[in-house]
Amino acid sequence: METRIELKEMRFYAHHGVGTQETVVGNWFTVDLSLSAPLTQAVATDELSATLNYAEVYEVVKTEMAIPSRLIEHVAGRILHALKSRFPQLTAVEIRVAKRNPPFGGDLKEAAVVVRVVY
Secondary structure, eight states: OOEEEEEEEEEEEEEOOOSSSHHTTEEEEEEEEEEEEHHHHHHHOGGGGOOOHHHHHHHHHHHTTTTTOOOHHHHHHHHHHHHHHTTTTTOEEEEEEEEESSSSSSSOOOEEEEEEOOO
């Protein structure tokens, strides 16, 4: 049995971007995660130690979001690497990183990148 855990719409204020305004002033970002892992023991035993601790997953994402990057693709890659390092039992990760209201003169809600890795 493979189980998927999802964390949706984590919100962070960060300084990612190529423009001066983005790196100095910052912007709001959202991150969505879908994490796949063999969690059969958690399903059967109700033990926290047998699953992925959501609070720890959130802290990994929070730590990486605090490091400024020019590209949200790079942010997503760093988060993927950090998650796999902290949770080696992961078999697949899909991440969506979105910049809310990007400051380039267009009228749009967000610009986003989605990366999926199967280990």
